[in-house]
Amino acid sequence: MLHNVKRTDRLFTPVKKLMDARSLKNLSDPKPLECLSLIARPWVRGRASSNMPNQKRSSRTPTRCAWACSDLAIGYHDKEWGVPAHGDGTLFEFLILEGAQAGLSWETILNKRENYRAAFDRFDPRAVARYDRRKKQRLLNDAGIVRNRLKIDSAVKNARAFLRVQKEFGSFDRYIWQFVGGKPRLNAWRLPRQVPARTAESDAMSKDLKKRGFNFVGSTICYAFMQAVGMVNDHSVKCFRYKVLISKR
Numbered sequence: 260m261l262h263n264v265k266r267t268d269r270l271f272t273p274v275k276k277l278m279d280a281r282s283l284k285n286l287s288d289p290k291p292l293e294c295l296s297l298i299a300r301p302w303v304r305g306r307a308s309s310n311m312p313n314q315k316r317s318s319r320t321p322t323r324c325a326w327a328c329s330d331l332a333i334g335y336h337d338k339e340w341g342v343p344a345h346g347d348g349t350l351f352e353f354l355i356l357e358g359a360q361a362g363l364s365w366e367t368i369l370n371k372r373e374n375y376r377a378a379f380d381r382f383d384p385r386a387v388a389r390y391d392r393r394k395k396q397r398l399l400n401d402a403g404i405v406r407n408r409l410k411i412d413s414a415v416k417n418a419r420a421f422l423r424v425q426k427e428f429g430s431f432d433r434y435i436w437q438f439v440g441g442k443p444r445l446n447a448w449r450l451p452r453q454v455p456a457r458t459a460e461s462d463a464m465s466k467d468l469k470k471r472g473f474n475f476v477g478s479t480i481c482y483a484f485m486q487a488v489g490m491v492n493d494h495s496v497k498c499f500r501y502k503v504l505i506s507k508r
C-alpha cells in the first residue's frame with residue numbers, strides 16, 4: 260500500500276504542487292497537511308515505489324509502470340490508465356475524480372470510487388447538475404467520498420459546465436480531444452522523472468475549461484486527466500501496456 264511506502268525526498272511533490280494544495284484553504288478533509296506527502300499523480304508514486312517488493316519481476320510478471328504497486332493500482336493500470344476514452348460518461352467520471360483527488364493520493368480516490376459512483380448518480384452529469392443545497396449537504400455527510408465542500412460544489416458546477424459544452428460541441432468528447440488534435444500523443448519515457456506534471460496542451464485545456472466555468476481544473480489536474488483518458492500515452496516504454504495502447508491509437 261502507498262501509505263507504507265518509505266518516504267524519500269523524491270516522494271515529495273514539486274513545490275508548485277504543494278502550494279496549489281495549500282491554497283485549498285477551508286477544506287473540510289481531516290488533516291489536509293498530513294496528506295501533502297501523499298499528493299501523487301501516478302508518476303510521482305512511481306518515483307518512490309521502484310523498490311517495492313511486489314515490483315520484483317519474474318519471468319511471468321509483466322513489466323509495468325513503477326507506480327502500479329498495489330492490487331488496486333495494478334488493476335487500474337492494466338485496464339484503464341491511458342486507454343483512449345471517448346464516452347462522455349467516462350470523461351465526466353474522470354473529470355470529477357481527478358478534481359476530487361487534488362491534495363490526496365490517487366489510491367485514496369480509487370478506494371472510494373464505487374462510493375463515488377453511488378453518491379453521484381453513476382456520474383450522470385444531468386443528474387449532478389441538478390444537485391441542490393440539501394443534496395450537497397448529504398454528500399458532505401457521506402463518509403464514503405471526499406467530504407470537502409469546495410470539491411462537492413465544484414462537481415456540481417462542473418456538471419453544469421459539462422452540459423453547456425455538450426450542447427455547444429455535440430459532445431464533451433469532441434471538445435476535449437481537440438487539445439491533442441484528436442489523437443493520443445505518444446510519449447516515450449524511460450524513467451518516471453521524465454514524465455511532466457503539465458504541458459502546453461494541459462495549460463491550454465485548463466485555461467479554456469476555467470473560461471467555461473469549470474473548477475478544480477488546474478493544469479496538473481488536466482494533465483492527470485489527459486493521462487487517465489489516454490489523450491497521452493505516458494506508460495513507460497518498458498511497460499507492457501505501452502505497446503498495447505499504441506495499437507489503439
Ligand SMILES: [Zn+2]
Nearest residue numbers: 324494498500
Ligand atoms: Zn504502464
